[in-house]
Amino acid sequence: MQQTIVRVICAIGQSGQLGLHGQLPWEGNTDPEYVADVARFFDITRGHVLMAGPKTIGAVPEFARTDRTLVVLRSHMDPEETLKQYAGRVVFIGGGPPVWDIYAKYVSHWDVTRLPYDGPADRWFNPKWLTASSSA
Secondary structure (H helix, E strand, O other): OOOOEEEEEEEEOOOOEEEEOOEOOOOOOOOHHHHHHHHHHHHHHOOOEEEEOHHHHHOOOHHHOOOOEEEEOOOOOOHHHHHHOOOOOEEEEOOOHHHHHHHHHHOOEEEEEEOOOOOOOOEEOOHHHHHOOOOO
16 A cells, blocks of 8 residues: 655744744745745645645635645544555645644654744744654
8 A cells, every 4th residue: 555645844033933823923024034934835735635723724825725625624533544544645734733743653754844933832842743753
């Protein structure tokens, strides 16, 4: 049976900031590096599976809904069974800390962009996710 390739692509601030009040701390920033990061996210995930919580999937713009498979993750879903449904495909796990706490051990590739943001946050990148990988 083919293996599911599990990846994460995310951006963090200078101190590892991920979120603030339920959104990206730099949400809406139109400086070139932020715009390029969003474009890169949609380019890299095109044609693949994007799994995330309902809020993250709900935020995917209309233009990006037709060229990738979107899967809403729920807390009752078994990670291994969920990932097996996409054997042979690349699956990107989104949604931030609550989701990555569960799926980190399945991730074989973390693509982290460090943005120039250096302001407040209430969600942070946990470096332990990088070493949680297993051969699952």
